[in-house]
Amino acid sequence: MPCLACGAFGARGLCSRCSATLSSAPERRVGNVTVRPAFGHDGAARLLVHRLKYSGFAAAAGPLSRAMARLLPADCAALVPVPRVTARRWAYGVDPALELARRVGRDTGLAVVEGLVPELWVRHRAGAAGRRRGIPTFRRIAELPPAAVLVDDVVTSGVTLSRAGAAARLTRAVTATAGIGP
Template structure:
């Protein structure tokens, strides 16, 4: 096949851009899924900080703010699954700070969320980060939206909402989620796994919401 004339190729590219517009998930720049500056903003630091929440060490590579927050929302709520590749290095770095495990276990999505999205965001991130996700947790009770709830209300909202599979018994587990806020969901996941006989080593997330008076990088 003869190559397309440049003018024809440019016209086709322009038509595709009109039919399927693309914009940067981090800053809205046109004609790119993620610009170079926003991609650089997702690079994990050399030292991955951690915080202890609910008796669990949680390692998070990024602060859930600015570019990281926008890209995670686009990945999770807008179906832009290709962004998982750009987010994966941050999760891989956080996982690398957690110590050895025999199973990387994602916090599960509800059945309704899986139907709505058509994919499991945390599992996809784990795979892109080079891990093999184990489905050892399932949602057994629906909980309300956590947004706007106090720390205590969040913990009460998710209490008893998860159950671990018998296959969790005897395994050293690292929990994985996209974002941690108060740690209530991770604490519930750890409780369910420990009840099934697992040893929960730590948790890893792409990002963590900033604490008042402290930046994530300074933890």
């Protein structure tokens, strides 16, 4: 079986070389949201996120979601994915946060509540260059338990998670990876 990150044969999940590149990332605060990333946005973690986000390779979510599940607070009541902007979901055929939330939910038995909807389109470019982009907005469409946790694929500047947290009225999140902060 090929490595989910690099494709080397003989691996079950991730090969030892890719596993060795997984780095931790510190908890951080963005707006009112405390974010716990599973990994830094480099090495195999970056490749897995990229394969999930831009190629729709759902198996790449497995190693990420297992690490994310270990970061959930003990009182977590439900998982709320931060939805991808509609135009990008259509273009790439996948909502990475929803895929990750579903896998974390399967691993933990927690319900996934699709309680936010995004706007149709936002100029893309995450990270430092993204400060010039349009700011994503979300609308809450469901009642969410106060102990629910937001789920997203990547946190960079934190604008998206901060806006989602404000709309959902939630203050905790787990992400697959964290890039360079603001």
